[in-house]
Amino acid sequence: MTEPQTGRVEIDDLVIRFKGKQGPVTALERTRHVLEPGTFTALIGPSGCGKSTLMNAIAGFVTPAEGQVRLDGQTITGPSSDVGVIFQQYALFPWFTALSNVRYGLKQFGLSKREEIDRARAALAEVGLEAHADKYPQQLSGGMKQRVAIARTFAVGPKVLLMDEPFGALDAQTRLIMHDLLLDIWRKHRATVLFVTHDVDEALLLADHVQVMSHAPGRLIRHYPLTQPRPRALSRSGNELLEIREEILGLLHPKSTHADPLI
Amino acid sequence: MAVSDRARPTARFAQMLSAGAAAGLPLVSFAFILGIWSAVGLSGVVNEAIFPAPWSVWSATVEMWQNGTLQKDLAKSLGRAGTGFAIGATLGVVLGLLTGRVALVRTLLNPFLNLLRPIPAIALVPVAIVWFGIGEGSKYFVVSYTVFLTVWFNTHHGMEYVPDIYMRASRSLGASRLREFVTVVLPAAAPHIFAGIRLGVALAFLSLVAAELSGASSGIGFRLQEARQYVRTDRMFSLLIILGILGAVTDLIVHRIGKKLVHWEQG
Known part of the structure; x- marks a missing residue:
């Protein structure tokens, strides 16, 4: 398989603000980052930190207050089928x-x-649902619904795939099955993936890069590149993943026993 | 829409029985009221000319049927209600889609239309008669106006509550605005639009009778008014019951059609 040339996302001095009752509220602090083509990045951070805001900006759902997001050099001005979204x-x-x-x-x-x-x-x-093609979503389980959504999005051939806590509503068992399925399909289609989650283990199992965000207003505070071969399991991938896991948990809960290395 | 019904035959039979009983339950209520009504009639404590017994109402119905006025009045009233409803509902849906979708139209019209909504249909009858005379025009106007406001209001709100996530999903799937409107916005608003249409059907009858009571020479409402002049309470009761049945049956039909068309709404 050739390495993909397209799907490079440049986040260029991006700032997102929302109208609040007492004037504008910063949802995303100035952020500069690049998602390389075909990479799988997990974005993790405390609730309300702006993970989804960053994702929405790349999807073209929200307009930047400052800066811009570019896809293969083109500024993103609104949603398009180049950027798929799984909700x-x-x-x-x-x-x-x-x-x-x-x-x-x-x-x-x-x-x-x-x-x-x-x-x-x-x-x-x-996604293993050929037998359920004629069913309505209400007749499918949560995991099956998300499979349909994944099939729907990959079918249009997006260069970038944004996933906003896609498996957050599923039970642990189904979630593991969905991880394997997602990695399988991603290997075939090779979109650039940004995967928002608040589950550290999920991030470590799936991603090439884990980006940790600070409390609101959010900014990227730490990057962990992961090179362990997939499929991964936290127990048998060696101590390294477990150490990173401890560190990330420490970053997300600075008031616990972990010392916060950033302060 | 049958979702793999795995009920065993006996369970299914029990289900059918209880469903049949549920459908028959209103009959118990009707029989109960009819019983009391008959008892009052038999006891002779109330003046038959003021409060007629069931059998007098029945014979008044047969009388009106045999001399042909009942069929004529029904056809006239249904025609008026139907025409007025069709005009009002069409305008209501179209304008509701516009005010829901186009900010300029919304700014220009919404405050005004909301001001019109509390005005009762009966209050419009005098104006309608001056404008359109005593014929069909004034009836169409009163009915379509009433239906229009209700259907507009519900359609507009249906458009406002189209979930944002559907629009986001649609646009990141590369849909054109036209396809998005027809296959996402309309179905998403459809449950509200149908709620408006159902209300509109009920209001079509209400406002029609209001319009026919003053200034008409045919129709159920007119016949009620005429019965008052001759103090024919038996005819009045007959006409009122017919109005009730007519309204209930049309509501049931509209409800059934709505359920079929927005099949995804019920759990």
Whole structure:
């Protein structure tokens, strides 16, 4: 497989502010960062620190107060199918079947109906849901809904994939299955992934890079590159991951027994 | 929509029985009221001319049917309610989509329309008669105006509550604005639009009878007014019961259609 050339995300002196009752509130402090093509970055931080805000800026859902985000040199001004988004609440359209949900994204390519259905079916097969193509989201479990959402997003071939605590609503067992599934599909499609989570273990199991964010207003405070081969397990990947885990937990809860190395 | 029903035959039969009983339950209520009503009629304590017994109401109904006025009045009233409803509901949905979607239209119209909403339909009847005369025009106007406001209001609110996450999902899937409007915004607002339409159907009857009571020469409302002049309470009761049944049946039909069309709404 050739290394992808596209999907480079440059976050360039980005500042996000929201209107508050007493004037503007900074949700994201000045941030400068690059996501290299095809990498898998986990973004971890305390609740309300601005992880989702940063993600929303890359998705084009919020407008920067200062700075900009560029995708392969082009400034992002709004949502597009180059940047796929997986939401914690799935965001499937309940009036469409699983198949029609996947077809929704494919419509933009102007395929023949036959081809559109074939591609949608193939995308569902990739997440193991070909047998459930004609079911409505309400008839599927949480894990299956998120599979449909993953199939729907990958089917349009995004260069960047943003995931906002995608498995946060699932039970531990399902979550592990979804991790394997996600890594499998990502290996095939090779989008640049930014994965927002508050689960340290999840970040360590999945990512090439773990970025830790500070309390609000958020900024990136620590970067851990991970080179351990996947699939990983915290117990058998050696002590290194466990040490990083301790360090991150210390950063996230500075008032616990861990000394905060940043103060 | 049947979701893999795995109920065993006996359980299913029990289900059908209880469903049948639930459907028959209103009949118990009707029989109960009819019983009391008959008892009052038989006891002779109230003047039959003021409060007619059930059998008098029945024979008044048969009388109106046989001389043909009942069918004519029903057709007239249903035609008016239907036409007025169609005009009002169409305008209501279209304008609701506009005020929900286009900021300029919203700024220009919403405060004004909200001011109109509390005005009761009956208050409009005199104006309608001056503008459109005693014929069909004034009836269409009163009905469509009333239906329009309700349907507009609900459609507008349905548009406001389209979840943001659907729009975000739609746009990051590369959908055009037109496709997004037709296949995401409309279905997301549909439950509210249907709630408005259901209310609109009920209000169509209410406002129609209000319009027919003064200044009409046919229709159920007119016939009620005429019955007052001849002190025919038996006819009045008959017409009132027919109005009740008509309203309940149309509401049931509209509710069923709505459930089919927005099938994803119920849990």
